[in-house]
Amino acid sequence: MSRAHNSSGPPRPSEELDGRRAAILDAVVAEYVETAQPVGSATVARSAGVGVSPATVRAEMVALEREGYLTQPHTSAGRIPTDLGYRFFVDHLAEPGVLGPTQRSQVARFFNHVRGEMEEVLERTSALLAELTSHASVVVGPSHDAARIVSAQVVRLASKVGLVVTVLDDGAVEKATVELDDDLADETLSVASAALAERFVGRELREVRAEEPLGLDPRAASIVTRSLEAVASIAARREPEHVFIGGSSRIASSFDAVETVRSVLATLEQQLVVVHLLNDVLDSGLSVAIGGEHGYEPLASCAVIVAPIAVEGAPSGVVGILGPTRMNYPEAMAAAEVVSSKLSRRFAAVRHGDPEDQVEPRRG
Amino acid sequence: MSRAHNSSGPPRPSEELDGRRAAILDAVVAEYVETAQPVGSATVARSAGVGVSPATVRAEMVALEREGYLTQPHTSAGRIPTDLGYRFFVDHLAEPGVLGPTQRSQVARFFNHVRGEMEEVLERTSALLAELTSHASVVVGPSHDAARIVSAQVVRLASKVGLVVTVLDDGAVEKATVELDDDLADETLSVASAALAERFVGRELREVRAEEPLGLDPRAASIVTRSLEAVASIAARREPEHVFIGGSSRIASSFDAVETVRSVLATLEQQLVVVHLLNDVLDSGLSVAIGGEHGYEPLASCAVIVAPIAVEGAPSGVVGILGPTRMNYPEAMAAAEVVSSKLSRRFAAVRHGDPEDQVEPRRG
DNA sequence: CTTGGCACTCCACTCTACCGAGTGCCAACT
């Protein structure tokens, strides 16, 4: 599991932190995540893993502040972690983080019970992630452009309107309307449909190019051309295929400045931005971007956790968690990890032709 | 244009308001909507349409308060409208409300330019509505169960997974996975697909029933049965077909209590609830539900404006605006009205076989 | 190097006073 970060690099101190400072930083992060209050030296000294007096802690905290890991909201208040502090915390997590038993069984139940089309699974997965973590979640479905076309046809919807329908081997269905000539015979349409199928089936979506079909009734040919164009433009539009955002109301619980809430929500509404964000952050494996690290201004007070969905090694989408920088990283990372890997296995199973879910052995 | 409300009836005063009181109420509503501050008698007296002194206004306000149209947040503060006050205001609007020229041209431009599938149009419409009104918007697409099936087929996705794809004459495509027997021949699948098409095409989606096909290879028959079941269950699930929620970040600007924001957003997340709400509120024509009138607790501080999308008289979806009770009703109602009627015409045009948009004559 | 002691800082909270917007009431006016 790699924990990449794409920060363009706030000046990192040359020396890594020694064990005691790290322990103190950990304690501050843990406490601050829980209480949302600046943490004082006494509290830190009391916490496990730090066997020194408050005075010593204070001295170390001064150092940690000088090196950029902590800040004081004001003199004579406790410390809170900076983005860099969280970064260190995340990079040096001892255990990979683990879900509570309740959450674990929640995940297991979910993946045992969920049925239906991929879109529905993804949508409900985003709700699951939000529920698990109490943060907003984003799930991006696999891109279709490497998918093979298993069916293509043109059907008539109205006298002058046709619909090109292509079915992809990942279970997605793409469609596009095409204009039909005014008095087009049904037979011509069938011919066109057949010609379309012949050209499409077995190809990958991205291979589809607008081309001039040969050896056809010119009216059918014209339909085929238009259909090719329409499908090619579907394949070309780089818009994310399916983006599901869950638990956006949790944003309101995470910040008490209503303006922050508004701007984060507004950013989430722009799905394209969110997808770019996720792809920027995603390095390989589980990735975390904290505060300013992802360069998206309105999300400066947010952290993003991203995990790829990988089917047979190929990246096939992304799950993400978006919460305040003050979030429970180990738990959120564990949730992203678990959900993404379950989803990956699920999709792989479908690909291999097993429509039934794998039943998880229940233990405990 | 009817402005129904489904309130279960807070005790309405027996007498309607005379002209002066109505004018005062209007002034309070207008002022409060603009400033969000309790409105005093002096401000009201100054406003146009009320030609009396503050003292008189005060006397009338006492009456309006007694009758339930106004409240005081506390003694010696100005008045703010109650839900009933807004209700009266809405029910007695002189003009139907009109959009500003900017907004009007925005709508015109939108409907001249927007292209693509119905889903995309609906989604972008919800964004438009949000933009127009600065409130959250909801757009619900037409229900498919009266739509006719124009194409049906089964295709193979993987060795043991098939996909039933049905195309409806409103341009929607429904799909469902079916399990295939392990070594099913392609020919058998084709037979099943053809049999499916024969049974489906021309029917309405809601007519589809699981039935035992006769005179078929038993393996093909089994697929047909499963496919019928799958499609029937699609038709049966009463989940809303397509719900698009736009501008939910606007909620954050509408309320300053972060808890209100959270609960409203949480309600919006439950699309089913929202759809029920809209259907409950929708009477016929443009409808408004203010505060407690719709019985949804978490939305008690919200007003909902709903307008049907009607294609050839048949209800084909709904557009809605959800904002704080303190909203600009005339403007929001005008927006809902205009957008719903444009959408209606648009869909009617598509039905009639004209895939091109009607170009609006530009005036001014 | 660590630690307890200690003076200091500064936020958060409370209390008080006060200003002013807005009211209700009343007597005078049309």
Add this chain to the structure above:
DNA sequence: AGTTGGCACTCGGTAGAGTGGAGTGCCAAG
């Protein structure tokens, strides 16, 4: 009779002063 200006009153919001306490930085002793 209805309307109006006058007036005393109410009460929320704000500003200022005082206070308590959490937390700090520093220092000298261990």
